[in-house]
Amino acid sequence: MEAPQYVAARVQRALAEDARTHELGIRVxxxxxxxxxxxxxxxxxxxxxxxxxAHETAPALHLHNEIRVVDITEPGEDEHLD
Incomplete structure (x- = not known):
């Protein structure tokens, strides 16, 4: 069985490289x-x-998709950083 860190790295790479997703900021x-x-x-x-x-990359694992959907501020609005 493959070590968990290798599976996580493979899923992370798939999320970054797959044409459907191209996401770098997701923690696996x-x-x-x-x-x-x-x-x-x-x-x-x-x-x-x-x-x-993620499921296609590691189909044997039970997926918990805890990704939150956020509304991105409209361009032109002031962004306030605290």
Whole structure:
């Protein structure tokens, strides 16, 4: 059986390189047979695509898609950083 860190790296690479997703900011954690995706994306469709790519890459694991969908501020609005 493949070591969890190798599976996580493979899933992370797939999320970054797959034409459907191209996401770099998603954290991939594996605990036993559980695969957790965490992070933020714009749009529910992107969240679903990330889950699909992760599942295709590691189909034997139980996927927990904990990615949050956020609304990105419209261009031109002031961004306030605290």
């Amino acid at each position: 954690d594996i605990r036993g047979d559980q695969l957790f995706l965490r992070g933020q994306v714009e749009g529910a469709e992107q969240r679903e695509r990330l889950g699909a790519v």
